[in-house]
Amino acid sequence: MAKRLIKLTFPKDLIKKPITFQMAKKFDVMPNIRRAKITEEIGEIMLELEGADQNLDKGVAYLKKEGVIVEPIVGDIIE
């Protein structure tokens, strides 16, 4: 089982959709939320995803396809 630490950013129109849950169920990925913040305009979640490598890839691709911004927890490191 592999783990990935990622940050998800949800635009306003996706805040009410249970996308993280759907991703977890669809691709057998276990999310472990560590920190989250939400406003009327935008939401973000810092979480760990655990699962088979190919499932993690599929899960992240699904989130991106739905419009969620998926980034490594460390932010952009190319300075």
Add this chain to the structure above:
Amino acid sequence: MSCVKGLKCRECGRPYPKEALFVCEYCFGPLEVDYDYDRIKQVLTREAISARPKNLWRYRELLPIDGDPTDGLNSGFTPLIRARNLEKALGVRELYIKDDSVSHPTLSFKDRVVAVALSKAKEFGFDTVACASTGNLANSVACQSAIAGLKRYIFIPADLEAGKIIGTLIYNPTLVAVEGNYDEVNRLCSEVASKYNWAFVNINIRPYYAEGSKTYGYEILEQLGWKAPRHIVVPCAGGSLITKIWKSIREFEKLGLIEKAHTKVYAAQAAGCAPIVTAIKENSEIIKPVKPKTIAKSLAIGNPADGIYAAATARDSGGGGEDVSDDEIVEAIKLLAQTEGIFTETAGGVTLGAAKKLIENGKIPKDESIVVSITGNGLKTQEAVADKIGKPIRIKPNIASFEEHVRRH
């Protein structure tokens, strides 16, 4: 003598030991260095600092090393210039340029953070350092690790311009050009950092590396005669520098090296990549990542690691933020060169351009002291201005041609 207690999480405050760690394993917040200020106060006085060599290590108790510094011994203490010509051009009373375009050895403020990162990496016992960069950071890591005799890996996107590659390759690192878009390069480097036991300066050494930026702030305070300016305009990429300049002021206050400061800090970004300034203007507590599109490549970070802290710093200080177009960046680069003789890179154009707008729209009063942070050298980004500064007047090698083409102008 070490004045470092350890690391602590910026979000939840959980303490961690002095190790190559960078993220809180509970809340995934970033870790930062925790100092013993009572101990520092006993030894760090104005007199002690003044008696030391003029490099960034003159503030060593406030930097996160345990032993003696080993790198960057000729870095730091760059000029703070009273910009009288620029004062006239902008109609302000007291304006300074803190000029890291002449930083030794690679002409940008990255020499400060890399000096601290390498000294710390050696203390941890690493023999290999690495970074991912499109410019200034690559130059400085390649250069300073060559001096230190460390193995060095630099990762760049494969489509980087030749000029930027030369400034790194000359120091003979292992230069890895990754075929892929920005996000793919970013992700690969995160994976490499977690798999190999290297000192990745801005990942697993980041809490220590970032502290080097504070020296830019300490120097401003010392060079102003142990006092803080009313306004400081700072370029923002990952957002770390502005938070560290703010921290430098708070630390000098806490240690009694300056009186209570009333400094306001302002974030400067290019309009084509302004996630931090947007958050400041919209009063948002969440940074929305963007896809950068600007000539200011050294500031083109769409998902800034310290973005939320940068925005909070600007807001909490009573300052703010401003963004500028690519044309405004070029005009500001020219203005700085033609008034103060400083040829800055595009990031400097962003900072001066933003400062000019903040002054023009009344957010920075014209009769209070202002510092503009110039962090890099224009010789590295010549393509940004190459077509916008006129051309030489071509003549034949005789007086008649000179008088025909030049004297009549």
